[in-house]
Structure formats: C-alpha cells, structure tokens
Amino acid sequence: MSKAIDKISSTAVPLNQENIDTDQIIPARFLKVTSRDGFGENLFRDWRYNSDNTPKKDFVLNNPTYHGKILVGGKNFGCGSSREHAAWAIKDAGFDVVVSSFFADIFKNNALNNFLLPVTVSDEFLEKIFAAIEKDPETVIAVDLATQTISLPADNDPAKAGSASEKFDINNYKKTCLLNGYDDIDYLLSIRGEIEKFEHTLI
Amino acid sequence: MPKTIFEKIWDRHVVRTIEGGPSVLYIDKHLIHEVTSPQAFKGLENRGVEVFRPKQIVATADHNVPTINQHLPIKEELSRIQVQQLVDNCKKHHVELYGLGHPYQGIVHVIGPELGITQPGMTIVCGDSHTSTHGAFGAIAFGIGTSEVEMVMATQCLLQSKPKLMRINVDGDLHNGVLSKDIILYIIAQISASGATGYFVEYAGSAIRNLSMEGRMTICNMSIEMGARGGMIAPDETTFAYLKGRPFAPQGAEWDKKLDYWKTLYSDKDARFDKEINIDAANIEPMITYGTNPGMGIGVTGHIPAQNEIDEKEQPAYMKSLTYMGLQAGASIKGKKVDYVFIGSCTNSRIEDLRLVASFVKGRKKADHVEVWIVPGSKQVEQQAIEEGIDKVFEAAGFNLRQPGCSACLAMNEDKIPAGKYCISTSNRNFEGRQGPNARTLLASPLTAAAAAITGEVTDIRELI
Numbered sequence: 001m002s003k004a005i006d007k008i009s010s011t012a013v014p015l016n017q018e019n020i021d022t023d024q025i026i027p028a029r030f031l032k033v034t035s036r037d038g039f040g041e042n043l044f045r046d047w048r049y050n051s052d053n054t055p056k057k058d059f060v061l062n063n064p065t066y067h068g069k070i071l072v073g074g075k076n077f078g079c080g081s082s083r084e085h086a087a088w089a090i091k092d093a094g095f096d097v098v099v100s101s102f103f104a105d106i107f108k109n110n111a112l113n114n115f116l117l118p119v120t121v122s123d124e125f126l127e128k129i130f131a132a133i134e135k136d137p138e139t140v141i142a143v144d145l146a147t148q149t150i151s152l153p154a155d156n157d158p159a160k161a162g163s164a165s166e167k168f169d170i171n172n173y174k175k176t177c178l179l180n181g182y183d184d185i186d187y188l189l190s191i192r193g194e195i196e197k198f199e200h201t202l203i
Numbered sequence: 204m205p206k207t208i209f210e211k212i213w214d215r216h217v218v219r220t221i222e223g224g225p226s227v228l229y230i231d232k233h234l235i236h237e238v239t240s241p242q243a244f245k246g247l248e249n250r251g252v253e254v255f256r257p258k259q260i261v262a263t264a265d266h267n268v269p270t271i272n273q274h275l276p277i278k279e280e281l282s283r284i285q286v287q288q289l290v291d292n293c294k295k296h297h298v299e300l301y302g303l304g305h306p307y308q309g310i311v312h313v314i315g316p317e318l319g320i321t322q323p324g325m326t327i328v329c330g331d332s333h334t335s336t337h338g339a340f341g342a343i344a345f346g347i348g349t350s351e352v353e354m355v356m357a358t359q360c361l362l363q364s365k366p367k368l369m370r371i372n373v374d375g376d377l378h379n380g381v382l383s384k385d386i387i388l389y390i391i392a393q394i395s396a397s398g399a400t401g402y403f404v405e406y407a408g409s410a411i412r413n414l415s416m417e418g419r420m421t422i423c424n425m426s427i428e429m430g431a432r433g434g435m436i437a438p439d440e441t442t443f444a445y446l447k448g449r450p451f452a453p454q455g456a457e458w459d460k461k462l463d464y465w466k467t468l469y470s471d472k473d474a475r476f477d478k479e480i481n482i483d484a485a486n487i488e489p490m491i492t493y494g495t496n497p498g499m500g501i502g503v504t505g506h507i508p509a510q511n512e513i514d515e516k517e518q519p520a521y522m523k524s525l526t527y528m529g530l531q532a533g534a535s536i537k538g539k540k541v542d543y544v545f546i547g548s549c550t551n552s553r554i555e556d557l558r559l560v561a562s563f564v565k566g567r568k569k570a571d572h573v574e575v576w577i578v579p580g581s582k583q584v585e586q587q588a589i590e591e592g593i594d595k596v597f598e599a600a601g602f603n604l605r606q607p608g609c610s611a612c613l614a615m616n617e618d619k620i621p622a623g624k625y626c627i628s629t630s631n632r633n634f635e636g637r638q639g640p641n642a643r644t645l646l647a648s649p650l651t652a653a654a655a656a657i658t659g660e661v662t663d664i665r666e667l668i
C-alpha cells in the first residue's frame with residue numbers, strides 16, 4: 001500500500017491561503033465510503049467545482065499551468081476535522097509532499113501515516129516558494145528526506161546563493177519509518193508483550 | 204518535581220519512549236463511530252490481527268444518522284451501508300455498540316461523559332477531533348486519524364510526542380447572559396484559529412471552576428478550534444458529583460479508590476507551562492462569529508473589522524471570507540437577519556443547554572421566517588427533555604425537536620442549510636460549506652441562538668432577559 005519516501009523533485013501546485021481546513025480538502029458528504037481509495041477525485045471539491053459539477057476555471061487545481069507532486073499551502077494547513085480522508089485525498093490526487101509554514105497536529109500525523117511528507121518551512125521560505133512558482137510555474141522544488149532539506153533551484157544572483165534551501169524538522173523515528181516504508185502498527189505490534197506487562201501496572 | 208495535571212496523567216501512561224522519537228502511550232478508552240472506523244477495521248483484518256482490547260472500545264452511530272424517523276431504514280444508500288458496516292464490524296470484533304435504537308445512542312462526545320465512561324486520569328481517544336471534550340473531566344483526550352484508530356485497535360497504544368503545555372486562566376465573574384460558549388469563542392478570537400497549535404491546554408481560574416460539567420465540556424470541546432491538541436480542566440467536587448452513580452462510573456470500594464487518585468489530579472503550584480494566558484471574565488460579552496474560521500468572532504454589539512484593521516497580508520483571505528458570508532467589512536452584526544437556527548452538536552446539545560433554551564423561550568414564539576432545529580446530543584438527553592416537558596415548550600414556540608445525532612453540525616446526513624442561507628448555530632465550526640454547500644454559519648451560544656430564533660435576527664440576549 002504505502003511506499004518509502006526519499007528524494008522528491010517536482011514542480012509544485014501553489015495554494016496560497018491560510019487556515020485551509022480539512023472540510024475544504026474533502027467535504028463531509030464524501031466521507032460515506034468505507035474504503036481508502038478514490039478520494040482524490042473530490043479533493044477540494046467545492047473550490048474546484050461549481051454546484052453543477054463544471055470546473056471552476058480560476059481554481060489552481062484546474063489550471064494546467066500548475067502541476068506536480070508537491071502541494072504548497074498557507075499557514076495552519078489541515079486544521080479542523082481529524083478526518084484522515086484529507087490526507088488520503090491529497091495522496092490519491094498524486095501528491096507526495098505538502099509544504100506549509102505550519103501544519104495542524106492531527107493532519108500532520110495523518111499525512112505521515114500515509115507516506116505523505118509534511119514539510120514545515122519558515123514563513124520567509126514559504127513566501128520565497130510562492131514567489132518562485134508565480135514567476136515560473138515550471139520551478140522544480142527538491143525535497144530530500146535523508147538530509148532534511150528543501151531547495152529551490154539555485155539563484156543566478158550570487159548574492160542570494162545559498163538562501164534557496166532550508167532544513168526542515170522531522171523526528172528521527174518517523175524519518176526512519178518513511179525512509180524504509182515501515183509503519184507504526186508494525187512497530188507497536190512488535191512490542192505487544194511489553195504492552196501487556198505494562199497493563200498490570202495500571203490501577 | 205512539580206508537575207502539571209497533563210504530566211501526571213501522561214507519565215503514568217507511557218509504556219516506553221523511543222530514543223529521539225515519540226513515546227508509546229497507553230490508551231484507556233477508545234470511542235469509535237461509523238465514519239472513521241471502517242477503514243481501520245479493514246486494515247486490521249488485512250493484517251490478520253484481532254482487536255487487542257475490545258472491552259476498552261465503545262461504539263456509537265452519530266455522524267451520518269438521520270434525525271427524524273430513526274426507526275426506519277436509512278434512506279440514503281451510502282449512509283445506510285456505513286452505519287450497517289459499523290454494526291457488522293462491532294459484532295464481528297466483540298465491540299459494544301450503542302447504535303440506532305439503543306437507549307444510549309448519541310453523539311460520541313455526549314454519551315461518553317453522560318454514561319460515566321469518561322473519567323478523570325484517563326487517556327481517551329476517538330477518530331474525531333472534538334474528543335478534546337472529555338478533557339473537561341481531567342483526562343488526556345484527543346482526536347486521531349483512522350490509521351491511529353487501527354493502531355489503538357491493534358495494540359491499545361499510540362505513538363505520540365509530548366505536546367507543549369499552555370494554561371489559560373479565566374478569572375472573575377461572567378456577565379448575565381454570557382455562557383461558557385462565549386468564553387471559548389472569546390478565547391479563540393483572542394489567540395486565533397492557530398493560536399494553540401502544538402499545545403495541550405489546561406483551563407483554570409475562578410470562572411472555569413464555577414462552571415457546571417456541561418459548561419466545561421463546551422470549553423474543552425472547542426480547544427481544537429484554536430489548533431490545540433486537546434484541552435483539560437482539573438477534576439473537583441463538581442466533577443465527582445457529576446460522575447457519581449452514572450452507569451459506568453466506579454462503585455463502592457472501587458469508587459473510593461478511584462476518588463483518592465482523582466484528587467491528586469491538579470497542576471502543582473510551581474508546575475511549568477510553556478505559555479500562560481490570563482483572561483478577565485468581565486471583558487466577555489455574548490459572542491458571535493462572522494467569518495469562515497472560528498477565530499473570526501466578535502462581541503454581539505461589536506462591528507466586523509474594517510479591511511484596514513486587518514494585517515495587509517491577510518486582507519485577501521479576509522475579504523474572500525466576508526464575500527462567502529455575504530457580510531460587509533466594518534458593519535455591525537446585530538440585527539442581521541437569520542434563516543435557520545441550529546441548537547445541537549457535541550458543543551451544546553446537553554440537557555443543560557436544552558433546559559436553558561427552554562426556560563428562555565417559554566411563552567415566546569419563533570419568528571415566522573426562521574426554521575429552528577433542536578437536535579439533542581443523545582437518546583438520554585431526548586428522553587430527559589420529554590420527561591421534563593421541555594419538548595412541549597419547544598413545540599409551543601414552533602421549534603422542531605429532532606432525534607439525536609451530529610446533524611447540521613457537519614451536514615453529512617439530510618440536515619443541510621441551503622446555499623446562501625444564514626444559520627446561527629451552537630456547533631463549533633463555521634468553515635465554508637460545513638453546514639451544506641455555500642451555507643453561511645454564525646457560531647454562538649445556545650442563548651444567543653435562541654434569541655435569534657425569537658427575533659429572527661442576530662440579537663443581544665442581554666436585552667431580552
């Protein structure tokens with residue numbers, strides 16, 4: 001099902017808006033299915049389509065100029081409902097990385113559990129990414145999990161060189177999981193014996 | 204070393220900590236519902252793993268259920284299948300289900316506390332962000348995603364990093380007509396919809412202490428709306444009195460033993476918080492939201508911020524939000540005509556909410572153009588409302604008392620607010636489309652919502668009581 005993540009280089013889709021909540025990412029009325037598949041179709045449904053199901057021309061996902069495996073969103077991405085369907089929908093629509101300057105906690109965990117890499121950058125770097133994509137939609141962003149870096153193509157202006165890359169945080173355990181394609185359940189199942197012992201210590 | 208209440212509970216539940224990584228946290232109670240559990244059951248089956256501790260799971264059907272004619276088969280096919288899937292999964296995996304037709308059925312965050320399942324000192328999770336509600340009892344309670352639901356089913360544990368801790372002190376006396384819902388809407392308006400991301404919040408101070416358990420639940424419920432992982436309140440006599448005698452509360456010697464433990468659950472005097480915020484209760488007036496995130500709230504007599512009062516960078520999103528809402532920057536909100544009133548959701552659908560609304564509307568009638576839905580949080584709340592004659596009060600006022608469920612809080616069932624219409628709602632989220640595509644939500648307290656039901660417009664409840 002899930003697969004390891006290492007290096008991803010791709011153009012990106014910019015969604016320059018703060019507080020994008022999971023109700024927008026996938027509206028509740030699409031949560032009735034009992035499988036994990038096919039949610040990509042309804043990703044950002046009400047931003048993407050009119051009520052008569054015709055695409056809204058001005059929405060970025062309907063604009064062929066922007067494409068790629070990286071979704072770049074504004075601050076506080078994924079707030080609101082805990083629905084993991086939001087992470088499934090983004091992954092299902094072909095994204096491997098989401099970049100923002102701030103992720104809501106539950107969304108971040110859900111993304112990690114689905115091998116969708118949430119990359120948290122500084123506000124300044126986020127603006128730089130949006131500006132670069134606006135200038136050239138074919139800008140390729142490189143994400144390297146092993147070195148925990150995200151980079152824009154080197155700037156021609158030597159005065160600015162070196163500023164086009166930033167380190168991002170991820171805890172070591174999760175990093176190992178993502179690099180190797182392990183998931184938390186495998187790990188937890190491997191210590192079930194210890195958990196059973198622990199239960200006796202609780203009142 | 205002095206500890207916060209959070210740390211006291213957390214430390215007791217850590218099975219082990221991974222070097223440079225998260226801790227394995229043991230979970231006492233796991234609540235599940237029809238929307239976020241099917242994929243978890245399926246995942247478990249695909250792995251060939253059994254549910255580890257089925258007795259520590261409680262299930263209910265709430266998100267997707269109709270709120271009229273619950274005795275009939277659910278009309279909408281996908282909803283019916285999803286609810287049936289929960290029935291099948293619970294049966295197969297020996298999980299207790301309070302489904303449709305059961306006297307304990309209701310919104311997951313309403314039934315946990317009212318049945319005494321939620322207790323101080325516990326770790327509680329549910330595949331739903333408003334699990335924070337249960338923190339009102341002095342428990343560590345938080346929402347999780349479906350993969351995590353599967354983890355807890357498989358091992359009764361989760362991998363969690365310890366969050367930062369924030370304490371919000373609300374001191375002083377509340378003005379007449381100001382409810383706990385107004386406190387939390389005020390806090391979120393102060394610190395914004397992302398102001399507590401990465402934190403677990405403890406609410407303290409005299410104004411919090413003076414609240415009933417219902418009032419405390421309303422506050423903890425909306426912790427997630429400012430980005431917090433969860434919220435909690437130290438248990439006290441109010442908590443113990445609420446719990447005593449509930450169906451799943453401990454009894455006899457077990458009660459005494461638990462009580463001794465519960466009494467140790469408070470933040471020590473010199474316990475350290477990463478952040479502390481102080482709020483004067485006297486500054487809080489009845490609140491209402493005007494925008495599309497819960498941080499966009501103002502006092503009911505206030506005005507919607509003018510464009511130039513907003514940070515320049517945020518102006519485009521701000522104006523977009525007002526366009527969606529059909530409201531003018533700089534305008535006042537009082538007097539705005541509303542079309543629907545929704546009193547329900549895990550924030551405000553408990554018996555205390557219904558009683559309060561009933562005592563206000565008694566002898567009054569709703570405005571002609573307004574549709575009013577009262578959706579009790581559980582079968583028990585519904586039953587109690589009928590026993591107390593509250594249903595008659597609503598009927599006389601022209602309010603429509605429905606059957607329990609999440610209803611128009613997320614509009615996953617048939618209870619949708621039509622496009623473009625204004626709904627004053629006691630729920631917790633005013634996101635675009637939350638109550639139906641293009642519906643416009645104004646969040647408020649049950650009293651402010653009831654006042655709007657009577658006058659047909661946004662009203663200052665203080666003028667009517």
Ligand code: SF4
Binds near residue numbers: 311548
């Ligand atoms: S009432 Fe609303 S917020 Fe509460 S659990 Fe149901 S859908 Fe979620």
